[in-house]
Amino acid sequence: MFDFISDYDDPTLLGAFWVTVQLTVFSAIGSLIWGTLLAAMRVSPVPLMRGFGTAYVNLVRNIPLTVIVVFSSLGLADIFGVTMGAPDDFELQGFRLAVLSLVAYTAAFVCEALRSGINTVPVGQAEAARAIGLSFGQVLRLIVLPQAFRSVIGPLANVLIALTKNTTVAATIGVAEAALLMKEMIENEAQTVLIGAVFAFGFVVLTLPTGLILGWLSKRLAVKR
Amino acid sequence: MTSVLYDAPGPRAKRRNIIFSVVFFVLLALLLWWVYTVMDDKGQLEWALWKPFTQAEAWTTYLLPGLADTLKAAGLAMVIALPLGAFFGISRLSDHVWVRIPAGAVIEFFRAIPVLLLMLFANEFYSRYTDVSSEDRPLYAVVTGLVLYNASVLAEIVRAGILSLPKGQTEAAHAIGLRKGQTMTHILLPQAVTAMLPAIVTQLVVIVKDTALGGVMIGFTELLNTRGTLAANYANVIPSFIVVAIIYIIVNFILTSFAGWLEKRLRRSKRSTGAVLGKDDVEEMNAAEVGGSFGTGAGGTI
Numbered sequence: 001m002f003d004f005i006s007d008y009d010d011p012t013l014l015g016a017f018w019v020t021v022q023l024t025v026f027s028a029i030g031s032l033i034w035g036t037l038l039a040a041m042r043v044s045p046v047p048l049m050r051g052f053g054t055a056y057v058n059l060v061r062n063i064p065l066t067v068i069v070v071f072s073s074l075g076l077a078d079i080f081g082v083t084m085g086a087p088d089d090f091e092l093q094g095f096r097l098a099v100l101s102l103v104a105y106t107a108a109f110v111c112e113a114l115r116s117g118i119n120t121v122p123v124g125q126a127e128a129a130r131a132i133g134l135s136f137g138q139v140l141r142l143i144v145l146p147q148a149f150r151s152v153i154g155p156l157a158n159v160l161i162a163l164t165k166n167t168t169v170a171a172t173i174g175v176a177e178a179a180l181l182m183k184e185m186i187e188n189e190a191q192t193v194l195i196g197a198v199f200a201f202g203f204v205v206l207t208l209p210t211g212l213i214l215g216w217l218s219k220r221l222a223v224k225r
Numbered sequence: 226m227t228s229v230l231y232d233a234p235g236p237r238a239k240r241r242n243i244i245f246s247v248v249f250f251v252l253l254a255l256l257l258w259w260v261y262t263v264m265d266d267k268g269q270l271e272w273a274l275w276k277p278f279t280q281a282e283a284w285t286t287y288l289l290p291g292l293a294d295t296l297k298a299a300g301l302a303m304v305i306a307l308p309l310g311a312f313f314g315i316s317r318l319s320d321h322v323w324v325r326i327p328a329g330a331v332i333e334f335f336r337a338i339p340v341l342l343l344m345l346f347a348n349e350f351y352s353r354y355t356d357v358s359s360e361d362r363p364l365y366a367v368v369t370g371l372v373l374y375n376a377s378v379l380a381e382i383v384r385a386g387i388l389s390l391p392k393g394q395t396e397a398a399h400a401i402g403l404r405k406g407q408t409m410t411h412i413l414l415p416q417a418v419t420a421m422l423p424a425i426v427t428q429l430v431v432i433v434k435d436t437a438l439g440g441v442m443i444g445f446t447e448l449l450n451t452r453g454t455l456a457a458n459y460a461n462v463i464p465s466f467i468v469v470a471i472i473y474i475i476v477n478f479i480l481t482s483f484a485g486w487l488e489k490r491l492r493r494s495k496r497s498t499g500a501v502l503g504k505d506d507v508e509e510m511n512a513a514e515v516g517g518s519f520g521t522g523a524g525g526t527i
Binding site (some may be wrong): 048059204207 | 230231263264334337339349351430433437440473477
């Protein structure tokens with residue numbers, strides 16, 4: 001009944017899901033860093049940075065991820081020559097372009113989640129920090145962001161789960177991850193429903209523990225006020 | 226000042242802010258300069274590539290039909306998903322365990338699966354087991370995928386809308402002798418629908434964006450797909466991407482602003498109970514305890 005799985009060895013079923021996991025992990029790290037920078041820009045005292053942060057978030061959030069991913073392949077790589085350090089290895093290049101697109105897109109949502117977290121920090125905390133002579137950077141780094149991060153684990157978990165599901169969009173530029181393998185299998189094999197169920201199960205396995213663990217963490221770590 | 230993070234700047238802070246502004250401006254200018262030179266080198270700035278967008282043909286043959294298909298799929302998906310979502314959302318609030326648990330399982334299952342997989346599956350399913358013609362199939366598949374996913378997201382919005390109503394509403398309904406079904410249809414739902422409206426409009430943005438998946442993966446002739454045909458015709462890759470991105474931004478910006486306006490208006494209105502679900506409320510709900518007994522919090526309204 002499950003014979004079809006062993007017929008595919010490049011990539012194998014597990015291999016394809018491993019690519020999905022890798023896409024998720026790299027994009028998560030990247031978008032956390034870029035999203036935090038964007039959030040810092042959006043709350044910074046420099047108007048130009050604030051303007052850039054706001055414009056970036058509002059524009060990127062309204063463009064479909066698919067458009068960004070396809071653009072990274074047809075526009076960035078082909079015309080701008082952004083090969084992500086792998087000009088000859090198209091497989092690696094596609095993977096890295098997909099990570100770049102996912103970071104660019106997801107960071108906007110990370111930024112918004114973080115900003116809402118910054119808003120939950122009581123004004124008194126920042127005032128006290130300033131009163132003992134900390135600078136903007138220090139206030140942000142030592143006082144506000146640590147508290148903000150703890151209060152936004154829940155929303156960030158949602159972003160991470162959405163990111164896990166969004167990695168399937170990488171299939172549009174031929175990255176050999178789960179969705180692309182499913183497309184291939186489902187077209188060639190007769191067991192449409194069974195294949196669908198196998199891949200659906202794979203994503204449930206990926207997202208369910210993430211949601212449960214981070215949900216538990218967000219309750220545990222929330223700053224009690 | 227918008228932020229609690231800094232005081233009104235003094236002389237030193239002002240100087241520092243100016244330095245930061247200048248550095249940031251230079252970096253930004255360098256980036257834009259690089260983009261400009263590359264586009265110039267590759268001839269993507271030539272007027273011939275942009276000219277089609279000033280003429281009717283590019284719009285009437287490619288972009289507008291594509292946009293129409295995008296909006297058609299999004300609209301259909303919304304209209305079908307809403308009653309389905311309401312049904313599952315209310316089922317999950319049922320007093321009976323054997324209704325509540327299956328409804329919850331269905332909702333969590335479809336929220337955990339990427340829309341793209343649902344579309345691919347639906348596409349193949351229709352081609353194998355039904356006699357939907359191959360021209361209609363992409364639209365059917367896109368709408369099916371969007372409906373399955375968004376119905377489960379809307380179910381959670383409906384549930385949050387009903388839960389956000391003051392408890393006194395249900396108690397008063399029971400006090401005047403309404404049954405459970407009557408309480409739901411006559412008292413709770415009408416109020417919940419008003420409270421949910423902004424969140425529902427926001428969800429439309431997600432649906433519009435997701436239609437683009439159908440264009441690349443199963444050949445649905447929506448905006449991103451017709452962009453490909455257009456670029457193949459005029460050889461204007463970058464300009465076509467820019468124009469299409471702007472169209473998406475405008476459409477979604479209108480929806481977002483409308484949702485924001487609606488939310489503000491409903492919060493002000495004296496006739497409602499004061500419960501209004503904005504986008505943030507729903508996102509928070511997914512993560513917080515309302516996420517259900519075995520909720521994954523697999524929200525992801527993005």
